[in-house]
Amino acid sequence: MSKCGYVSVVGRPNAGKSSLLNWLVGEKIAMVSHKANATRKRSNIIVMHNDDQIIFVDTPGLHETEKLLNQFMLDEALKAMGDCDLILFLAPITDKLSHYESFLEKKKKDIKHILLLTKIDNVTNNEVLEKMKEYEKYSNEYEAVIPVSIKKQTTHAHILDSVVKLLPEHPYLYDPEILTTEHLRDIFKEFIRESIFENISDEIPYETDVLINKVEEKNDLDVIKATIIVQKGTQKGMIIGKGATALKRIGKDARIKIEKLTGRKCYLELFVSVKKGWTKSKQGLKDLGYDVNL
CATH class of the missing domain: 3.40.50.300 (P-loop containing nucleotide triphosphate hydrolases)
Incomplete structure (x- = not known):
């Protein structure tokens, strides 16, 4: 076996x-x-x-x-x-x-x-x-x-x-063709977070998260709309940057990662929203998918 x-x-x-x-x-x-x-x-x-x-x-x-x-x-x-x-x-x-x-x-x-x-x-x-x-x-x-x-x-x-x-004898738990049990939406989210970490300095990336609002698969194009969540208004300004340069840079990096994984063209639209103190409250964390039982 x-x-x-x-x-x-x-x-x-x-x-x-x-x-x-x-x-x-x-x-x-x-x-x-x-x-x-x-x-x-x-x-x-x-x-x-x-x-x-x-x-x-x-x-x-x-x-x-x-x-x-x-x-x-x-x-x-x-x-x-x-x-x-x-x-x-x-x-x-x-x-x-x-x-x-x-x-x-x-x-x-x-x-x-x-x-x-x-x-x-x-x-x-x-x-x-x-x-x-x-x-x-x-x-x-x-x-x-x-x-x-x-x-x-x-x-x-x-x-x-x-x-x-060191593993037990056991039938396969998953289809041998798949590489991960994660949904594509979650992988897209992580690619956007990674691009924030790469392009924004200091502590700001640690106080951000990403919500995938919409994923639409067209014939030869994936349309993705996502919102970057920050804790403070000043952080929103830094994520966007002067003339939206920082946001465009984040979006470009994330799009390249997504296209490399899927092998398809991607149209990625990013928004930025302030959710005050989300990392410091149980409800704020739960709203973003972190089931805190502490």
Whole structure:
């Protein structure tokens, strides 16, 4: 029988989780940003490896915070860790072991995990070996340690073979042809959010969200209308920019991402709306799809 199971991909903010998953699936699906805490919700990305099916779960970064939205994000990551068959813990090669030690305290003891040392292209081979030695004192905790570099092209198979060995025998849970269980509307939303993170500086991207108002598929064109939500009037001005230059830049970047994924032309129309204090109230968060039970 084939193997099939859920694999939660976890780590501190900006550990490279979404980049790794896009690389493994061979398509840009998960939102990627050089800024920490860009991923807010769990999402499933499906990879077929030989005759086996792996459902990777992308998660927000593990961190401690008092902010309501960030507490939701941490809760999403912890739920993913508790509901899976296997965990991949991503540890950037230059990190201290404290992040890994914190993860060990949070995870359920009966769920196995593999330790991935990421971003090894930034260091020498000797430094990689030294870091692996540091983790050896926890060798009874993990199933394997795998150094990973997307840029240096670590082979997919090395990671996927290690994952499949630890998954249960089970029929496929999803059609082998699909890459994600996410609706296209949600992927479009994340592409727009990613473009905001890329084009707007400071804290503003963290206080924005996106509502997809309409998606209409015409013969050779996708028509998408979306609203960017901000917390303050001053933020609205910065999102739009002088002569709407910032908004046009965000729209152009998002449209290119959407067209690359769908293979179709896209007409994207963006609006901006102020929803005061939405990140600080349970109702504000729920209105934007974050089911806060805190």
